[in-house]
Amino acid sequence: MTKNPKRYAQFVDDLPNDLSRNVILGTTIETNRGYNVQKMGATYPPQSRHHRYLSMKALDWPRKFVAIEPLMDFDPESLEQWIKDIKPEKVSVSYDNHGHGLIEPSKEKTVRFCRRLGASREPEIMVHLHGYWVKDPSKCPKCGKSNVIEFEENHGHKEMCFSCNYERKRD
Numbered sequence: 725m726t727k728n729p730k731r732y733a734q735f736v737d738d739l740p741n742d743l744s745r746n747v748i749l750g751t752t753i754e755t756n757r758g759y760n761v762q763k764m765g766a767t768y769p770p771q772s773r774h775h776r777y778l779s780m781k782a783l784d785w786p787r788k789f790v791a792i793e794p795l796m797d798f799d800p801e802s803l804e805q806w807i808k809d810i811k812p813e814k815v816s817v818s819y820d821n822h823g824h825g826l827i828e829p830s831k832e833k834t835v836r837f838c839r840r841l842g843a844s845r846e847p848e849i850m851v852h853l854h855g856y857w858v859k860d861p862s863k864c865p866k867c868g869k870s871n872v873i874e875f876e877e878n879h880g881h882k883e884m885c886f887s888c889n890y891e892r893k894r895d
């Protein structure tokens with residue numbers, strides 16, 4: 725994981741081919757929008773994020789990962805296009821849990837986005853929603869992808885898949 729995926733391009737050429745089966749190269753992208761992101765005492769301007777996107781998109785590597793964290797409000801079509809361009813095998817989505825007071829999307833918007841992402845192509849999605857995330861994605865009984873997550877909702881539990889329309893209520 726790096727904030728400077730441009731470096732990846734430099735060393736990827738030197739790596740032996742069989743290593744590409746094991747090594748996942750990843751980066752962090754908080755949003756597609758032009759916010760300044762405050763994190764760990766540093767400020768990341770929108771240009772740095774756009775560079776990360778372009779570097780990951782240009783990176784010729786079979787196994788990639790994108791962490792959308794801390795998640796900030798976003799434009800679904802644009803952010804989805806960024807992810808499609810990067811072609812990651814995994815995407816993790818996490819709200820800020822350090823109280824930075826960021827501009828965040830609603831939970832419903834995030835779930836909708838994750839469903840589109842899961843339905844449109846391959847990446848497996850990991851989601852950490854404020855107080856909602858319960859467990860790691862498990863296998864969907866309907867489509868077989870590991871994209872089922874479990875929510876707490878109205879004192880009960882609900883399972884849903886980010887790749888298909890599977891949903892199940894549980895007590």
Ligand SMILES: [Zn+2]
Pocket residue numbers: 864865866867868869885886887888889890
């Ligand atoms: Zn499914």
